[in-house]
Amino acid sequence: MATEVDVQPDTHEEIMGATYRALCKHGYAHLTMQDIADEFDKSRSLLHYHYDTKEELLLAFVDNIVGYIGDRLAESETEEPLERLEEYVDRFVIEPGEEDRETFALALLELRVQAVHNEAFRERLATHYETNVQTVADIVADGIEAGVFREVDPDATGEAIYTALVGARMYQVTLGAERASRRMRDRLAEFVVDDLLTDGREPADYAGNGPEN
């Protein structure tokens, strides 16, 4: 009966947090309502009071996590295309010791794989993917318009940058390929960013920290 919108913000957030922790701890395949309840300070029944089924709860969780990232995507400290591109790419880097960010990336990855078998998940995550691609594409398009970047296909380039980053990060979080995300950042700088620059302008030195895409 109760749907996510009826849930009190606090309780809703608490459940989302518990779900997040349980998902990271047990993995999607072995995640049970009990696991979530164990991370929650209320009873298991209450989860069913707020969400009729496990599926519904997890769907709310996908909405939550996708929304969380989306909110941070737009944030930027500069208008400069090159800087914005570097900032975007940099946010994907997960350094050793940043376990929370690695965990977050993993949760998202687990959901993405489930999306294959879950239409509702797929719909939401496809939007998330498109938003990311578009974000990079917009930066590239802006750069071209500003004469900073050479003329490339902004959409195709944006997609390549985004999926390459996700691919590297996947190896880092699933197989423990240490610093793979940072190495991809460097490779993008070497092969893509450098190539995009029409003149000899030097890429800035940077170190960022932002949303986990």
Add this chain to the structure above:
Amino acid sequence: MATEVDVQPDTHEEIMGATYRALCKHGYAHLTMQDIADEFDKSRSLLHYHYDTKEELLLAFVDNIVGYIGDRLAESETEEPLERLEEYVDRFVIEPGEEDRETFALALLELRVQAVHNEAFRERLATHYETNVQTVADIVADGIEAGVFREVDPDATGEAIYTALVGARMYQVTLGAERASRRMRDRLAEFVVDDLLTDGREPADYAGNGPEN
């Protein structure tokens, strides 16, 4: 009692095939022994006769799938670094309609995500990852040595090429991003291969079909 080595080759292969089909159909998270038995022409009990536990069966399956790909990785029709690189990259492209290859890529992806929570999976898939990275790195190194490619870090470049391809393919198979793998191939040609070439030598026109990495 019985361990995988005791399994008759034929039965073993049949079970591996059934596991593959069941995994693709139901997804790792919802995969049951019954699902596997349903794709097998024998009973569920027989699965337990051959493999003591579900975990053991799935582990044998990871070995099987990783071995299958490994066997094909070495195959190549040429010695030429540029051609070998193009051939490698090209093997990742999954065109619309190649459902079997998409399905295979998905199965591998599901296992990769499980690897986070399963040490034995992780070990085997990490080797698979390293083999792939090394394969590309070797091609790049050969190219540098042959003077065809400019001097780059072969390992870092190999890893970037491989993970970028996997990242693009992931979006194609999970979220239905049509032709994402082909677009990544083209972006790699545009940004990486082109950049690697020291002279104005033209990349060959190619269309390959190979192992699913």
Add this chain to the structure above:
Amino acid sequence: MATEVDVQPDTHEEIMGATYRALCKHGYAHLTMQDIADEFDKSRSLLHYHYDTKEELLLAFVDNIVGYIGDRLAESETEEPLERLEEYVDRFVIEPGEEDRETFALALLELRVQAVHNEAFRERLATHYETNVQTVADIVADGIEAGVFREVDPDATGEAIYTALVGARMYQVTLGAERASRRMRDRLAEFVVDDLLTDGREPADYAGNGPEN
């Protein structure tokens, strides 16, 4: 704490109405407090405020429904035994389209079956049964005394008439035996009423509508 006598008449009636609708819609076996609350314009908690337990609420409902019928049983427009008997029998007939009356008969039937497993229900419904049997028995006794009916056992005859009617009605409401109650009315006229009449007096033509026994 709160017992049925504390309940405000209006609220009590509203709850009884909601219980009735919920019972008819879901059946006793699947009836939940939530089902009743759904037919009520107030919350589920309020039901527990008025009735400590579900059992108590349903017991009040049995009282309510039995009392409702009892109130109507005495009503009659005539003193004439034959007419009163015909009127009584006629009130059991449920014609096609009289869904409300069919529904009511079903609710009563559901409660009667539960009575086997519930002493309190049984007590109340047994009284209801006895009242009905007595009502017919009185009519028959009056008829005998008035010389309109031949000498039969009033109690046994009253019980037979009543239970036969209920039996026929049961098939109509449970298995959809259309017009079974009317056919029973006609059979009672043919075999019983006609037989009771000492002389050749014709049974009146009638069509009634009254309480659901």
Add this chain to the structure above:
Amino acid sequence: MATEVDVQPDTHEEIMGATYRALCKHGYAHLTMQDIADEFDKSRSLLHYHYDTKEELLLAFVDNIVGYIGDRLAESETEEPLERLEEYVDRFVIEPGEEDRETFALALLELRVQAVHNEAFRERLATHYETNVQTVADIVADGIEAGVFREVDPDATGEAIYTALVGARMYQVTLGAERASRRMRDRLAEFVVDDLLTDGREPADYAGNGPEN
């Protein structure tokens, strides 16, 4: 997966027996799979091995009980219409102390009430009802043809006899109306059988015992 036909006769019968005992003990409304398992010498899981759902098990039970009665309906020791009618009616009588037969009648009654809310039950029980009505109607028709009974509507008369008996028996088993079924037998003899007989032939003295309808 498994359907009733696959179940080994013995196990099937054991489960049906356990279901019967549990149903009588707890009533349909409160019947749980655990209750059935408690009457079964095997585990609760086994019930689900044989019947996917509780609903399916109960449906098999309806089939079983209806089939059981049906098998006995045809049995008769005579060809004589009057005797067959008396025998049929007599089989409905449940004497004090015949608790098994009372229990059986109750089980059937419980299922009949559930039929309202369960299409599959309704279908099977409607057939059972029609078979019974037809059985009596055939006896009456035979009697008319043989000149033993006067000309009445065999179907309507058959239905009235059957539903009257069931109605009386319902009061006996639900409200403890002792000997109500026997009294109905006597009333049917007095009002119906006697009336049917064209000449002064005396109804035989009888006392039967047969299937519970």
Add this chain to the structure above:
DNA sequence: CATGAATGAGTTTTCATTCAT
């Protein structure tokens, strides 16, 4: 009075695994 939140016991169902044959 009235409600939404919360709970715990219980209910159906699932599923890996074992066992007798």
Add this chain to the structure above:
DNA sequence: TATGAATGAAAACTCATTCAT
């Protein structure tokens, strides 16, 4: 090998009831 039967633990989900407000 091969299977159907059987089991126990755990899973999702239900629901009457209680409680704070």
